[in-house]
Amino acid sequence: MSRIAYVNGQYVPHAEASVHVEDRGYQFADGVYEVCAIADGRLLDETGHLDRLDRSLRELRIDPPVPRTALRIIMRQMIRLNRVRHGIIYLQITRGVAPRDHFFPDSDVPSSLVMTARAVDPVRAAARAEKGIAVLSRPDIRWGRPDIKSVSLLPNILAKQEARDAGCDEAWFIDANGFVTEGGSTNAWIVTTDNQVITRDLGRILAGITRAGIIRAAKGENIPIIERPFSLDDAIGAKEAFISSATAFATPVISIDGQKIGNGKPGQITQRLRAAYMQQAIADAKD
Ligand code: PDD
Secondary structure, three states: OOOEEEEOOEEEEHHHOOOOOOEHHHHHOOEEEEEEEEEOOEEOOHHHHHHHHHHHHHHHOOOOOOOHHHHHHHHHHHHHHOOOOOEEEEEEEEOOEOOOOOOOOOOOOOOEEEEEEEEOOHHHHHHHHHHOEEEEEEEOOOOOOOOOOEOOOHHHHHHHHHHHHOOOOEEEEEOOOOEEEEEOOOEEEEEOOOOOEEEOOOOOOOOOHHHHHHHHHHHHOOOOEEEOOOEHHHHHOOOEEEEEEOOOEEEEEEEEOOEEOOOOOOOHHHHHHHHHHHHHHHHHOOO
16 A cells, blocks of 8 residues: 655655755754654544644744644544554654745745654554663763754764664663753653652653653552652662653663663563553543
8 A cells, every 4th residue: 555645735655755955854954843653543642742743833933834723634634545553643844945044034934744654563562562672871962952842853863873783772861960861762761669650850851742641641540750850870770661752652671771670571560651551542532
């Protein structure tokens, strides 16, 4: 079956989908994005992702290319056209196409919108969650606004590739004070030996939508969540650790820098939180 992409008002064959060479996303990474999971043909945490998209656009002073109602229709059309039951939608908005100049273009230049959708094998994803992943710590060399979901991801891709080269699956960024900020494309969590579930407080991290969903789901499970900095040493000495994102949900971390976390197996609290989050996200998903 041929894949379809959405590019500035048109549904086009994925293989032929393209943007102009002077799109500011291409030349300046002047744009933002969202990744939203699809389960059983429905979008998970859609409102959270669209709210964060609005915020990212506002922070960068990019006008939305279409109203939210249209965005929601296009996303659903993409799921249908690509016949995705389980997978992800990728949505990117840039400041549009204009002759290369660092200054913003005139206000009549429309922002660009592209979307892709692809299937992800839920069995493979679940197997990964059952096995757990390995993490490599890397210095957090990102700019001062990681709260904006910008397409400017060079430090993230470099750190993640270094992790892969070391046989790991994700990188955890460490700030100048030795505290974990977040993962290359995920939020970071630990469970201490006295069962405190800790994730970095908002500010110097992306406000993960899955992170927020897990915090909500944890309330229903009577599992208190503490939002505060934790160090790399805290993480290595933790009983459990995990990552969260729209693609990983909650996925256990079983080693950091080659050192076993807990008994080196996915932790019980992590698995409870993953199940509670999934149940909540699926129950909340709208048609
Ligand atoms: N990444 N932190 C970073 C740096 C991220 O890039 C992401 C998401 C998250 C988790 O956010 P959320 O729970 O809203 O997905 C945290 C997406 C999945 C990506 O870049 O592919």
